[in-house]
Amino acid sequence: MQTSVLPDFFIPSPTVSAFEIGPLTIRFYALCILAGIVIGAWLAARRLRARGGTTAQALDIIMWAVPFGIIGGRLYHVITDNQLYFGPGKDLWGALRIWEGGLGIWGAVALGLVGAAIGAKRTGVRLATFADAAAPGLLLAQGLGRWGNWFNNELYGEPTDLPWKLQIHNMNSVTGQAVTAADGTPEILGYFQPTFLYESLWCLAAATFLLMFLDRRYRPGAGSVFALYIVAYTAGRFAFELMRSDYANTIMGLRINTWVSGLLFLTGFGLFLALRSRPRSAVMTENTGSGGTVEAEDDGRSPEQHREVPNGRNDRHRTQQ
Template sequence: MQPLLQATALAPTLVSASIPSPDWSGFDIPLPWGSLRIHAYALCILAGIVVGLWLTSVRWAKRGAPEGSVWDIVIWAIPFGIIGGRLYHVVSSPDAYFGPGFNGTGDLSLIPQIQRGGLGIWGAVVLGAVGAWIGCRRSGVKLSAFVDAAAPGLLLAQAIGRWGNYFNQELFGGPTTLPWGLQIDANNPNFPAGMPADTLFHPTFLYESLWNLAGVVILLALDRRFSFRRSRLFWLYAMYYTLGRVWIEAMRIDDAEQISILGITTRLNVWTSIFVFLAALAFFVILGLKGRPDPDTVYLAGQEPDQPVTAGPHSETVTEVRDPDNVVSDSDSRGNLPDNHSGSRHASDPTEEAAAAPAGSKPGTDATAAGHSGSTATGSASEAGTGK
């Protein structure tokens, strides 16, 4: 009885130190035919996309990607990702849409209502990657290079988007007495039946948000140190995220598809996280054995931009090949120039040599003799100058 009284006395203190349930979940925009409801969940998702895109665009530009290509890629990736995320959620939690055991008692009209919550990250990543591949092909860049640039931004977007679960009061964990326990309104449809109204729950949205924020810092630090290529940073992201998702998912108490493997029954998302982790680890190791790509460029083969040829230390030197018979020596070329003082040509001019040569003599012999004579005279003059 005494422990019960102590727990009752402690309850108000725990509630006052807990995370309060939100008293705001969105706002309405009046329209001529009614109003448009803007949900806080959607705003969190949008804020995550914007911030994640900012980080991705900064990293993508540093890789030397073509200007504006990030927008050409995400215009395909985001819609595909949203559709994939919704489809995965519907498959992994089908009761609300198809009824328990697919008995037809569900409401199919709820499937497109994503503002109510429900986007599975695995479907978003898989189908989003398909959209990104389309955008990359159209932009002439490698998907592997883009996902490496986008990995930290993707984790940052998830960290912000997770707060949408808080405003929807959904996807929380089991009961807890920790001072950061989460309050859930007792009249909320997600409140577990049969529990006291003042029960506090594990804020799994907060755990995952903090885990993801720490992952952003870790990924950026590792990439700065190792400069990962060939999509290895993306697979490192997948390993990190799934490692945290396993223990966070195991804490949740919301309805989910249960899968039995090797006699172990647990949530579908837990098994998915395990398999994705193992696959990501295998890809990370295999791609690491290939080393860095050569050349290390974000462009697809044959899609590199034209580079202007400029003179520089590494520029090509074009050598002109000429016929040896037509090569004129530098001295012969200078010999054909007029003398600056007399205006006459040098004695090496063949025409003048032939005209000045005595009859019967050989021009070549005379020219040689003249050359020797000139050399002797020059040498004498030089010696006279030095002995002066």
Template sequence: MTTALVAALAPAVSAGLPASIPSPTSGVWHLGPIPIRAYALCILAGIAVAVWLTGRRLRDRGHAVEMAVDISAWAVPFGIVGGRLYHVITTPDPYFGEGGHPLHAFFIWQGGLGIWGAIALGTLGAWIGARRHGVPLMDFADAAVPGVAVAQALGRWGNWFNNELYGRRTDVPWKLEIHCWDQAAGHATTCPGSSSTVLGYFHPTFLYESLFCLVLALVLVLVDRRFRLRRGQLFGLYVAGYPLGRIVVELMRSDEAHRILGQRVNVWTSILVFLLGLAIVWANRDRPVALPDRDAHGAPQAPEPSVTSHHTE
């Protein structure tokens, strides 16, 4: 179905497009002896935007804007560790397989963060930070998820700089030029048996996922404004929504991956996370409304009291 859709769209968008989307031949710059890696810059840019947007949305929920920074100081490190753990566990060969380098499991700057692990441990970090600062976890989670989706969109451009996580070979007008890559050095290298650095042309799955995440962020914001959701339900919608796009991207990927029953591990993970998201939406159906009503001056009024619990999450 995905292949047929791409084939149908290709003629409609071919006019006026370049022959292909170029990829960088270097993903690292040196400031004297200090390497500046594009992958890290994309991740940092995503974090900065997410924290800024979360602060604005926390204010709408009656909390201080500064809480976004205070709680993110816990959520972000936990998320990075969780993302790396998930990547290493599901892709162990480069680190523990034949010819692997175990110490490279700590080289986060070379790429490799699994969003599933990042969200799982990031949520744990947010829970710790939220408890320390007296903010209900679900208030923070609902405020954060649109920014998290934007951060994912920006982070995917780090994969573009690293010439990684592309799809199958293709000749569509928006095909992505991929170079043979020296991961440790962070730049293109000559392909084996060739005088060129160009490996071939592939589906730009990084771009597909980046655009999907931006659309997801917009949908979450609009749903939050349009409907009187309960605390935690927007978080659940994000958890259920992201896998819908990720499954499509995973089915287009061509890189080696561990499989279960013939499918990539991330496809099965996406299905389980989608079901988890639906469960979160359902489980929070009796919580207080997420966004408090506002008075005549636009200030948030006291939120509706909970009918199930009175403790701080």
């Protein structure tokens, strides 16, 4: 009687992280980031419309936030992993090759908020209103962006024998191809915890929780949804950073991103406690005597109901200070 052998389950990783179209090299990492930006922008615009804003306002703000965010993300990566680009024998120009991977979310969010603040001021929308509208989309964008790490065969945890272990190849970042062994097969470095997948699923779950439950049911005050985004993301990121086995700079034995996650979690929680009782803001644009706009607090009615008030006025509008 033969003993059946169970198949060895694992999550495969791509052996190709780029492809060429004429003289152009297209990186899947960049495509994942781009897909995340598109989905996040769509959701942010939809949620801003629900708060009385317009798609044009959302896109105007996003056009400022995205390039600032990309620059900020790259700066954070280069600063915290400076040994990869500076020093004897290092390729200084590699610091500019963002398509090869390397974006720090903390720098992206920080400088992205600066860009969003500029765009919000130009469009007459409060930054807190836009940040609340964009928070779930940010989580979706980060979750999609993590699949770029899957294509690059990076961001994994300790070796494991779990059925969902991740197969990792030895990748050549320049060619975008897996290094092949003497027999022509791709070199396999081993099987590891798929921390990229854990983080992607966490972002999806957190976005659903913020969008489908908390924000709709409890309608927290202006800025508090974004504060919850900080809390939710950093709680997961703290755990995933503890699981990762790829090289990173450390402080007192912990990865830099672990420290940053913990500090931002406490900051976000404090912000939420301070902001949750504030009035929930909404963008209601209408002509004022000076040709400007008024941003009003959300009184629970839809933008259409506001516009149906006789004589084009709404006595319940109150300009936010």
